[in-house]
Amino acid sequence: xxxxxxxxxxxxxxxxxxxxxxxxxxxxxxxxxxxxxxxxxxxxxxxxxxxxxxxxxxxxxxxxxxxxxxxxxxxxxxxxxxxxxxxxxxxxxxxxxxxxxxxxxxxxxxxxxxxxxxxxxxxxxxxxxxxxxxxxxxxxxxxxxxxxxxxxxxxxxxxxxxxxxxxxxxxxxxxxxxxxxxxxxxxxxxxxxxxxxxxxxxxxxxxxxxxxxxxxxxxxxxxxxxxxxxxxxxxxxxxxxxxxxxxxxxxxxxxxxxxxxxxxxxxxxxxxxxxxxxxxxxxxxxxxxxxxxxxxxxxxxxxxxxxxxxxxxxxxxxxxxxxxxxxxxx
Numbered sequence: 001x002x003x004x005x006x007x008x009x010x011x012x013x014x015x016x017x018x019x020x021x022x023x024x025x026x027x028x029x030x031x032x033x034x035x036x037x038x039x040x041x042x043x044x045x046x047x048x049x050x051x052x053x054x055x056x057x058x059x060x061x062x063x064x065x066x067x068x069x070x071x072x073x074x075x076x077x078x079x080x081x082x083x084x085x086x087x088x089x090x091x092x093x094x095x096x097x098x099x100x101x102x103x104x105x106x107x108x109x110x111x112x113x114x115x116x117x118x119x120x121x122x123x124x125x126x127x128x129x130x131x132x133x134x135x136x137x138x139x140x141x142x143x144x145x146x147x148x149x150x151x152x153x154x155x156x157x158x159x160x161x162x163x164x165x166x167x168x169x170x171x172x173x174x175x176x177x178x179x180x181x182x183x184x185x186x187x188x189x190x191x192x193x194x195x196x197x198x199x200x201x202x203x204x205x206x207x208x209x210x211x212x213x214x215x216x217x218x219x220x221x222x223x224x225x226x227x228x229x230x231x232x233x234x235x236x237x238x239x240x241x242x243x244x245x246x247x248x249x250x251x252x253x254x255x256x257x258x259x260x261x262x263x264x265x266x267x268x269x270x271x272x273x274x275x276x277x278x279x280x281x282x283x284x285x286x287x288x289x290x291x292x293x294x295x296x297x298x299x300x301x302x303x304x305x306x307x308x309x310x311x312x313x314x315x316x317x318x319x320x321x322x323x324x325x326x327x328x329x330x
Contacts, residue, residue, distance in 0.1 A: 046251070046273050046281070047271065047273060047283050047285070048248070048249075049324075050309065050310050050324055051248070051253060051271060051288075051303065051310060052271060052283060052285060052288050053324060053325045054288065054289065054312045054322040054323065054324055054325060055322055055323050055324070055325045055326075056322070057292065057295055057298070057314070057320040057321070057322050058320045058321045058322075061318035061319055061320050062114060062115075062116055062313075062318075062319045062320060062321060063075065063090065063092065063108060063116045063118075063318065063319040064317075064318035064319070065094070065317075065318070066094075068096075068098075069096075070094075070096060071094055071095075071096055071099060071100075071104060071122070071123055072092075072094025072095065072096065072104070072106055072122070072123070073094075073095075073096040073098075074094070074095055074096065074317065075092055075093065075094055075106075075315070075316075075317055075318055075319070076093055076095065076103070076131065076316055076317055077093050077103075077131045077132045077147075077300060077315070077316055078093075078131075078132045078133065078134070078187065078243050078257075078300040078302075078315055078316065079091060079092035079093065079133065079300070079313075079315030079316075079319060080092075080133045080134055080135045080144075080302070081113070081302065081304050081313055081315075082135055082137070082304070083113065083304055083305070083306065084137075086111065087109060087110075087111065088109065088110040088111070088112070088113040088116075088304075089107070089108075089109055089161055090107065090108040090109070090110070090116060090319070091105060091106070091107055091133045091135060091144070092105075092106045092107075092108065092133075092315060092319070093105065093106070093130065093131035093132070093133070094106045094122075094123060102127070102128065102129050102149075103129050103130060103131040104123035104124075104125055104126070104130065105123055105124040105125050105130040105133065105146075105164070106118065106119070106122045106123055106124065107119040107122060107124055107161065107162060113304065113306060113311065113321070114321065116319070119162065121162070124162060124163075124164060125164065128148065128149075128166070129147070129148045129149040130144075130146045130147075130148070130156070131146060131147050132146055132147040132186060132187050132188070133145070133146045134146070134188060134189050134190055134244075136190050136191075136192055138192055140159060141157055141158070141159060142157065142158045142159070142161055143155065143156075143157055143190065143216070144156040144157070144158065144164060145170075145188035145189070145190045145199070146188065147186045147187065147188070148169065150184065151184035151185065151186035151204075152169050152170075152184065152185060152186070153169065153170045153172075153185050153186060153188035153199075153201055154166070154167070154168060154169045154170060155167040155168065155170060155216060167216075170185070170188065170199070170201075170219055171217065171218050171219060172185055172199070172201070172211055172219045172220075172221070173211075173218060173219065173220045173221065174220075174221055174224050175220065175221045175222070175223060175224050177220065180221070183203060183204070184202075184203055184204050185201045185202075185203060186201065186202055186203075186205075186241070187200075187201065187202045187205075187241040187242065187243070188200070188201050189201070189242045189243065189244060189245060189254075190245075191245040191252075191277070193247075195214065196212055196213070196214060197212060197213045197214070197216055197219075198210060198211075198212050198245075198277055199211045199212070199213070199219050200227070200242040200245065200254070202240065202241040202242070205239040205240065205241050205259075205264075206230060206239070206240075207226035207228070207229050207230065207240065208226055208227055208228040208229075208240055208241060208242050208256070209221060209224075209226055209227060210222050210223070210227045210277060210278060222278055223278065227277075227278055227279070227280055228240055228242065228254065228256065228272060228280050228282075233282075233286070234260050235258055235260050235268055235270065235286055235287050235290075236256075236258030236259070236260070236268075236270060236282075236286070236287075237260055238259045238260060238261060238262050238264065239257075239258055239259035239264055239267075240256055240257075240258050240270075241256060241257055242254050242255070242256045243255050243256055243257055243269070243300055243301060243302055244301075244302040244303070245277075246303065250275075251273055251274070251275060252273065252274045252275070252276075252277050253271060253272070253273055253274075254271070254272045254273075254274070254280060255269060255270070255271055255288070255301050255302055255303065256269075256270050256271075256272065257269055257270070257299040257300055257301065257316075258270050258286075258287065260291075266291045266297075267291065267297055267298060267299025267300070267316065268286075268287035268288075268289055268290050268291050268298055268299065269287060269288050269289035269298055269299060269300075269301030269312075269314065270282065270283065270286040270287045270288055271283040271286060271288050288301070288312075289301055289312070289314065289322065295320070297314065297316050297317050297318075298314055299314060299316050300314055300315045300316040301313065301314045302315075309323070309324055310324065311323060311324075312324075
């Protein structure tokens, strides 16, 4: 994904007529006038208030880096929070450059999504590189899509959330079946529906692309043009990457992080909507979570439903919670 010191860091083809149709879709439908950001909309059919209006971040982080001699003295990038029944699960990336240059996977559990207990056997991996995790459960298997070294996306699987088996780098192809060019393909975000996997990935945080697969062995771009690009407003003029896809009332929503600075360094959380996972419209009130100078970051945002409301969490460079405005979890 991104860092302050940048580390240059599905073969299921659509029918030809489908590819042709998809490839003429613009990256973003109805690009917003930058002036419209000044007039923040409230509740709309496309962008319901429950997904766009959140209060202040928790004053203290729910989970942060440990001591200077610990493997996770610092926490970074997208973490992934999943609620199953009455239990909450968090996978996060920890690191300590004085001990290793790699990035390792941590795990924590909670009964309320607020008070987290680190897994005693952390880190879950002792070699390799795992960060920017996205976890999808299908049947009895957990699939983790994550960044590896040099921002190359890879896949891991688990039956128990703790022991993860490496499945290798993702083989991503152009719409014509040829491999995409060498280089970063990071912040992998997955969605599964109708026996098809969707993968959203960024290249140098400059654009988001979409690919699909039936078997997760070969991923094929639905179109070789970005589905979410930079701008035209200032808040995402220099970086974009999808953090999460959810579906609500028949529409798809993508939370994505963005930067308004050429050198990045400050991040916000934004929202876009789609009816088909290919053509996306950005929320005119973006960013949903603006840059907050009093906090170390407001990026890598995702929502989790607690049974009553959608909670917003950010995980970079620590884990914080944002409740919907004027509402509380019961």
